[in-house]
Amino acid sequence: MAQSDFLIGNVLEILDDETFEMEVMRVGRKNRYAYGYEEKIHIHRLKQSEITTLVGPHPKPFLERMLKGKEVMCLVHSREPCGQIEADVFII
DSSP, X not given: OOOOOEEEEEEEEEOSSSEEEEEEEEEOTTOSSXXXXXXXXXXXXXXXXXXXXXXXXXXHHHHHHHHTXXXXXXXXXXXXXXXXXXXXXXXX
């Protein structure tokens, strides 16, 4: 099974209840695709310690409290036609 691409960086802005913009600080050396300095991430699954939240609407203020300014790792599922990335998100 192929390893997922991953990105690590800081959450800059919460765009809506499932999407945020991140500053990409590091990428996997074996990533299949190239990534920009900033990327829009659509949350497929959000993981923080024992908390796992599947995709679905999360109130924007909840995501702001949980993610804004934090360092995250994103395991990439796909890049959507509009350019944003669908990923599992881990707070690190």
